[in-house]
Amino acid sequence: MSDDEDTDGVAGDGSESGGSAGEGADAADHDTGDAGGTRPDAENADEGDPDEDADDADVTTDERVAELEAELADREERIAELEERLDDREDRIADLEDRLKRKQADFQNYKKRAERKREDLKERATEDLVERLLDVRDNLRRGLEADHEDVASLRDGVEMTLREFDRVLEEENVSEIAPDPGDEIDPSRHEVMMRVDADVPEDTVADLYAPGYQMADRVIRPAQVTVSTGPTEGEAGEAGDDGEETASDGGDPEATAEEGSVEEST
Template sequence: MTEEEAAQTPDEEQPEGTEPADDADAESETEQSVEDVLGSTSTSLVAKVAVEDEGLAVDLEEHLADLERRREEAEAEAEEFESKLKRKQADFQNYKKRAKKRQEQLEERATEDLVERLLDVHENLKRAVEDEHENVESLREGVELTLKELNRVLDEENVTEIEPDPGEDVDPQRHEVMMRVDSDHPEDTIADVYRPGYEMADKVLQSAQVTVSDGEGDEG
């Protein structure tokens, strides 16, 4: 073959389905670059997630530590409150005991004072009975003086008589009805006082015994 023929002979044809070597290398490099990028991105994402997870874990730990601190503070406050409450209860019980004892002492003194004043009345009555009197009038005067002394003692103790007037309405809290009688007073009102009662500072010590009118005396 001459040089001219050789020059005119076309290059050998490439087998079908194959690419030139330069294109294959380029494609291979491209795929490798994509894999590198994906790998780098994936690593970055994993690292970012890890950092975020670590930050979240730290936040949770701090939050739990704060909750634990608050719980301990609450328990300490509860213990302090319970301790104060127990002290207050003990103080209150002691106060009640002291108040009760003081009240008992006051009542004892009041009773002693009343008895001492009544002893004078008692002695006067004894003398009135034991002494010889020339006449009834002198005895009467002695008894009247003794009664006056007794009334003074009762007045000092704020003791007053319950002695309603005839015609007044019956008060079940202060009057004890003994019987019903004919009377000129309106029906169901007090006809007469059989025995006076006594009250002390608005507290009834003894009800007055009374009779009640049945209204029969109004007729005729």
């Protein structure tokens, strides 16, 4: 029995060994199968799913189209805003041009009215002056028609008429320009007629030929004058001699008194 048991034990061990070998072969086959099966999966992963790729492309295209449409809408809105602002500017420009034309027309009308008013004032002022001068003319005419016994009465009448005429000029703010000999020449108020020798400094008024007149600060007619070229040498010498004689005569009062007494006795 012991021998059979030993044989059975050996056989059992062989069976176990065989079972282990079979299990190792199955495991190897399984690993080989896994390795062989992994290669197609990797290829499928690399190739991808065509339907999924098409869907992704469609999504990307749709998003881009949406972005472009949104940008286009923004630009159209901006264009509409700019067009509205342009219309407002054009309306503003048209309004300003219209107002400018009206202002120009109003200014031209104002200039015409001012010119007419100035002419009316000038005519009325002239009429008023002529009306007052008519009184002077009437007085002159009456003076000529009246019988005068002597020249003195005629002179008195002329002087009275002249005073009346000067009063009219004074009321019009008209004054006479009448420089004295020796006054400086004023080109704006004096008109030089000629240059003459005179006993006044050179380039000064020698004599008044005709008086001038000015209204306020405006010269109506300049005074006509002659201008001195200075005294001649002979006149200067005579003036010096006269001065010396006067000085010599005034230096001896007793001689002068004696001459005076002799003349009185004679």
